[in-house]
Amino acid sequence: MSHPLSPERLRLGVNIDHVATIRNARGGDHPDPVRAAQIVAAVGGDGITAHLREDRRHIRDEDLARIQAATNLPLNLEMAATDEMLAIALRHKPHAACIVPERREERTTEGGLDAAGQHNRLAPIVARLRDAGIRVSLFIAPEPAQIEAAMRLGAPVVELHTGEYAHAQGEQREIELRRLADMAALAAKNGIEPHAGHGLTYDNVQPIAAIPQIAELNIGHYLIGEAIFTGLDSAVRRMRDLMDEAR
Ligand code: PXP
16 A cells, blocks of 8 residues: 655644553553554554654654554654664654654653754754655744744754644634744745644644645544544544545
8 A cells, every 4th residue: 555645635644652651551562552553554544653752651662663564654753853863763764753852851742843943963863864865854833933944954844833722722722823824834935844743633633734735744642542432543534534624
């Protein structure tokens, strides 16, 4: 099964980290994130996203090759900008690598990468990943300075952090939505493919899916939570339907 990366279709990458979170709670093999990846592939998901965190709290090193072997879907590896993660990415050669900020004590990826402030740290990592044929994405706040930094770094993709939008209410949510739409347009105008993710749910996905330049959404925690009640196949299908309806 091949998955053409057509720009017209809004792609859905499913982040399966929290299947591994539940597995690790008991230390055994169940539930297996590989099985989740196979279900995502079977119901028409466009990619698998997995974050190998420095503390290995969910996805583990050995999961990566197993996930890659289990489906034809492109793997988007979320990684901190460290030498250790760079070596792992170069060994596994995922389709894409999304560079995220990481602090051990945080519960999830709380803010965007400071691509502007960390140019010198990021530049060699972006270059090595690109040279290896890995599509580099930078997970950034929707701010002009970060898009400009991504341009200077030569990143082909930015993933716009939708956390502020997801947490905001009322008028503030409209402001955050406008910011995301403006930054998606700015990225696209400068030849960078915009993606988006973090905190997306059935209730808040549609305004983001309607932003025409956005090519991919990466969604995890909510989908895995819904999967507990309705099954992962049904949760992915429902998210897919909502995205299509909004487009
Ligand atoms: N995109 C990136 C870069 C992330 O770090 C995360 C969270 O790991 C997601 C998307 C998915 O966010 P959520 O789990 O809130 O859907």
